[in-house]
Amino acid sequence: MIPGARAARRTVAVLLEQQGRTFAGESGVRLADEPGPLYQLLVLVTLLSARISATVAVAAARELFAAGFRSPLAMLDASWQDRVDALGRGHYRRYDFKTSTMLGDGARLCLDRWHGDLRRLHDEAAGDAGGLRKRLVEFPGIGPTGAGIFLREVQAVWPDVAPYADSKVIDGARLLQLPSSAAELAALTTPDLLAPLMSALVRVALDRKAADAILAELDS
Incomplete structure (x- = not known):
């Protein structure tokens, strides 16, 4: 595993590829x-x-x-x-x-x-x-x-709300060993992908199989 920010960015890239869609x-x-x-x-x-x-x-x-x-x-x-x-x-x-x-x-x-x-x-x-x-x-x-x-x-259309992460986002971030603050998560992506990233982390928090699939991809 690549240490530090590079590892986190790779995790975010895989996460967005697999789960990167908003509920809206x-x-x-x-x-x-x-x-x-x-x-x-x-x-x-x-x-x-x-x-x-x-x-x-x-x-x-x-x-x-x-x-x-x-x-x-x-x-x-x-x-x-x-x-x-x-x-x-x-x-x-x-x-x-x-x-x-x-x-x-x-x-x-x-x-x-x-x-x-x-x-x-x-x-x-x-x-x-x-x-x-x-x-x-x-x-x-x-x-x-x-x-x-x-x-x-x-936050996708009200930028003054961003970055916003609720407790489910943080739960998902911890499962993937990502930073646990909204600002740190925002630093790992671009503004247009921030809302999809937060939703993807919620999906991971709600479905352990989704988290396991991402971790398996990272370890491959």
């Missing part, structure tokens, strides 16, 4: 600093915040978006049953009734307080991670963990 991208969200994609990320985070697999949450998000529920107005205009049905098609059945209600309530909050545009939330918090977390947890179903997921993904 996997759910079909083309993340941008625009109202629609930011709201879609909020929906995905609501689903990821439940005690359910990330794979199921992503599948359910794709079904909601395929049904046309890509804006807070569309989500609110949909019936409760329409949302339940879309969640069911994504196999998000354990929490579908509760989540349908939360999505409707969250859409109303987004419209009433932020006029459907989460850039207003960002501006009110002046891009401060703590201020953003405080506002994000006001949405139904989103707690501190969910707020962290949102910030981890949104």
Whole structure:
């Protein structure tokens, strides 16, 4: 194994090759600093915040978006049953009734307080991670963990949030013997690959087989 920074950069390269995709991208969200994609990320985070697999949450998000529920107005205009049905098609059945209600309530909050545009939330918090977390947890179903997921993904388009790493990122970094701070991890890649790197580390933390595959590649 090559010592120091060279070893870490090689690990990051293999990690990105094997697992380098964001959860937003996997759910079909083309993340941008625009109202629609930011709201879609909020929906995905609501689903990821439940005690359910990330794979199921992503599948359910794709079904909601395929049904046309890509804006807070569309989500609110949909019936409760329409949302339940879309969640069911994504196999998000354990929490579908509760989540349908939360999505409707969250859409109303987004419209009433932020006029459907989460850039207003960002501006009110002046891009401060703590201020953003405080506002994000006001949405139904989103707690501190969910707020962290949102910030981890949104740093791709809100650069003042970056570098951001939540506890799952750090868990993955430790499994791969990478630095355990956001700043040190950011130094190992380019800004455009920072969000994919953080998501890749989460995937490693959630799936030990993914970590083992990367370690095997590094040892080959």
